[in-house]
Amino acid sequence: MLVAVAWPYANGLSHLGHIAGAYLPADIFARYHRIAGNRVLMVSGTDAHGTPITVLADQEGVTPAVIVERFNPRFHEQWDRLGISFDLFTTTMTDNHREVTWEILRGLRDNGYLEARTTDQFYDPVAARFLPDRYVEGTCPNCGADNARGDQCDTCGKTLDPVDLVDPRSKLTGATPEQRPTEHHFILLSKLQEDVRTWLEGREGWRNHVINWALGFVKEGLHDRAITRDLSWGVPLPPDAGLDAPNDKRIYVWFEAVIGYLSASKEWAQRQGDPEAWRAWWEDPSAESYYFVGKDNIPFHAVYWPAQLMGSGELNLPTNVPANQYVTFKGAKASKSFGVGRAALDYLEIFEPDALRYGLATNLPEYNDVDLTDEELVRRVNDELVATWGNLVNRVFAMTSKNLGGVVPEPGTFEDRDRELLATIDAHLAEEGALLEQVELRRALKEAMSGAQAVNGYLNAMAPWKTAKTDAERTATTLYVALQAIAGLTTAFAPFVPFASASLADWFGFTTPLEGGGWARREVAPGTQLGAAAPLFAKVELPDNPA
């Protein structure tokens, strides 16, 4: 089970939208499969070569590598604190990534899917370099605005080709750019188009917006696309590239970044001391791969990356690309809200990690854009997570402590209601597991919460605080059953709120980890001394007057 997660640019940490859109769903999915006993490899890293990094580096007067090296440790801290459990989070700046990129490139070339072509590109004679489209400005041929960029006019929104600009000028120096011929490798997507289309048409279980968009895109016809460009920052060309002036060119970031999933898998294998271990995820036909990305990334993961894989060799194609829509924040518009431009880590000053994860998980943008407010996050945490699940654990542990000295009792004879509750928990677990496999994470979480409600209902019906005065065996049986139910829900909640489930597993005295333990209710043996329980989650209070 390969869990591939979109590569963030190395120029800043993640906002809640990124977390909810990709990292949290990927982590929930990965944690589920680890518990279920599947071999999971969850990888990502920072994208070192995107334009935003060079922009930031230029602003600070440092090299792009400095930016990447600054942010990568901070990403690691961010994942640790949020409980995002990567097996490897690397960067695209490694020697390994360069080698793997070259392998893919050579595979495409050897199979006849690569071609060198010469095109005219704008060149800044003062800066002595070729200009990316967005470094060219000029008058829009469509609406006449004089500040159009080479790739798009912000005034009228039209997509442009820089050569169509009237009075073009270089954004770097203001010089009038001239067109010069330059030679680049193109990937012949036109030759791969029918294979990609056939493959896409055979996909099952993909989200509507993903498969429809990808198929529509391919049916319009794929254009051959340059995979190199005239830049000094990026993955260099292989020595056998066969282009003129190879030292002035780099591999295009769109082509190289997605290869990171493969290079990260290989890097992970090397670090494990078993350099061939990556093959289990990329060559075994029974291995599955899921790519967690935002909807803006659909073309690169559902169309181009499969084309690159098909054209270069025999590696596994994506099993699914469960792309999410976007999360937006009403708070971002209302300046008083806590949500204004805050990074995910800022939220951890107010929310414990599990609480933030829960609030986001109940609002994942799986099918629609979701507009969140801080109040909605707080409501989810306080009214659902704390009130229903956290309080359930606390009330049962407290009763067990008070009446039974904190020891799991020997149950008496089961009644129907006892059997029914445990059957209900098992059913919710099974349904949740099925939903998790389909990447229906919101609905899966609802199953877990329904389980907690069922236990609360059971307790109200059995009223162990009353029977404690009259019937010790009945009380023991009720608490025994409730504890077994909670043990089952510990697993059910584990992918979503891993910190709390780890605490619970500890309180129950589980001797083996939840991971690999199987997606099932675990029995807690009578006589077990329970750990001292404290409330699992604290209620959240928004600051009255956030800065």
Place this chain on the structure above:
RNA sequence: GGCGGCGUAGCUCAGAGGUAGAGCAAGCGGCUCAUAAUCGCUGUGUCGGUGGUUCGAGUCCACCCGCCGCUACCA
């Protein structure tokens, strides 16, 4: 402009041809073990609009309105 997604209860969302659903919020009641927690009951809707197909349409078709995204050298 073209393409795709979405528009269902106050809020967040399920439902995809056969008497409109869940959670939260609201109202009423029960309980008092528990983090003023919990459990039960109740109400709630021109299912974005218009027209059509059908015995029957949130559900299929056409057109329209609104929001979001993509439109190919940022990934």
